Amino acid sequence: MTEDFDSFYAATARRVVLHVYAVCGDLGDAQDITQEAYARAWQQWSKVSAYDNPEQWVRTVAWRLAANRWRGFRRWMAAQARLGRSGADAAGPSPDRVAVVAALQRLPESQRQTVALHYLLDMTVNEIATTTDTPVGTVKARLSRARAALAALLNDDSQEVPDVAVRS
Incomplete structure (x- = not known):
């Protein structure tokens, strides 16, 4: 089971990261979200591996995680604005x-x-x-x-x- 999941991860992780990166626009977040999606796949691997397209399942989970993170970030920014705080003055993209x-x-x-x-x-x-x-x-x-x-x-x-x- 471990080798099967490891092979699946090695073959698909890069594509999932690229997909999530397009969604959220931040490579670090994309990597974190992808890792979380694969962790969830691992927890249910006996079920997920039986699907016709396990990568699709991981992408869907990652997509939902990215959407949830984006919503949370927008709420945090709104809260910061209400408190009169601005973002960090670091160099931007x-x-x-x-x-x-x-x-x-x-x-x-x-x-x-x-x-x-x-x-x-x-x-x-x-x-x-x-x-x-x-x-x-x-x-x-x-x-x-x-x-x-x-x-x-x-x-x-x-x-x-x-x-x-x-x-x-």
């Missing part, structure tokens, strides 16, 4: 990284997930449909809408970021 992460965060969760699966994990539309239990046409629509929204949000020609109305 590059402007390009900030722009991409901000643009991704403005996408609906379903589009953000689809973009991460397609561009970071190199999954095809059919693989995404199977993984997320979503019709192929819906996956195509999410990718198309996400591309259009990201293009508008990341357009260097405009001074202000437009308020892009996006649907999942």
Whole structure:
């Protein structure tokens, strides 16, 4: 059982980290979240290993953990603002990284997930449909809408970021 899990982890962990990194925009957080998702998989390995796609189960758990962490961070920031405290004055990420992460965060969760699966994990539309239990046409629509929204949000020609109305 241990060797089976170790092989699974070695074969899939990098892809899961990339997926979570696209979701949360912080490599350290992505690694922590991925580790937690694999710890949960290990605890239930006899059940998880019997699934058709155990990696999908780990990605789903990691996705939910990242969403929960993001919600907690937003609550913490709101509390800090109410207390009149600002964040640390450490050097921040590059402007390009900030722009991409901000643009991704403005996408609906379903589009953000689809973009991460397609561009970071190199999954095809059919693989995404199977993984997320979503019709192929819906996956195509999410990718198309996400591309259009990201293009508008990341357009260097405009001074202000437009308020892009996006649907999942």
